[in-house]
Amino acid sequence: MCLMNAPEDDRPDESREQLLDLAARFPDDAGVAYRAACVHDRLGLEAEAVPFYERCLAGTGLPDEDRRGAFLGLGSTYRVLGQYTRAVETLRRGIAEYPDDGGLRTFLAMALYNTGEHHEAMHLLLDLLAATSRDPSVQEYRRAIALYAGDLDGTG
Incomplete structure (x- = not known):
């Protein structure tokens, strides 16, 4: 659920290949992992986006806007994949870091609905x-x- 304008917006298939290569060469680069997660999400490859989201959130150096986007993207992706408990856990982690983020709270509400809460x-x-x-x-x-x-x- 990435809302950034990046070069991968125009040719996501080509960008995916480039980002997979970059992610393999720079596995500790949180920014590359985030962009790889985003391009997978845009292509409807949610399950393939998950490890990249997890990698970028485990890393350091990701700007706040991207980190918030990664929490929202991963939580939303878990929800799409039917992993509602993981979605709730991820979105709660995001809200713990960004308590005023309305997008995170909205997606958490949707995931809570899915868990019966x-x-x-x-x-x-x-x-x-x-x-x-x-x-x-x-x-x-x-x-x-x-x-x-x-x-x-x-x-x-």
Whole structure:
């Protein structure tokens, strides 16, 4: 789930081959691993993207924006592959490092839904909605939405 504009965007098949070669020659380069994960994701090769995501997150030197993207990408990829528990674990790790990242929280809510944790998923989404929505009717009820997010079973 990479949202970066990179040379591999134009010719992903060709870029994949180049990145596989680079990843083999520079196995400790977190940036190369991240770009390799991204190109595999773009090509719909999610299972092949996983080891590259794991490698870049285990490494050092990845800029924050890419590290956040790697947590989101790996968590989303695990979810697509039906590995919901691993998706939740990965996205929670990402949120531990980047607690204000709405994308990570949104994808965590989806993974929680898949694990049957509907209450926590709804709580996360309502909190995010109350905190970030610009919709005037949501803003009007922001306090109530935030209150109910904390106590979904409450009646007021």
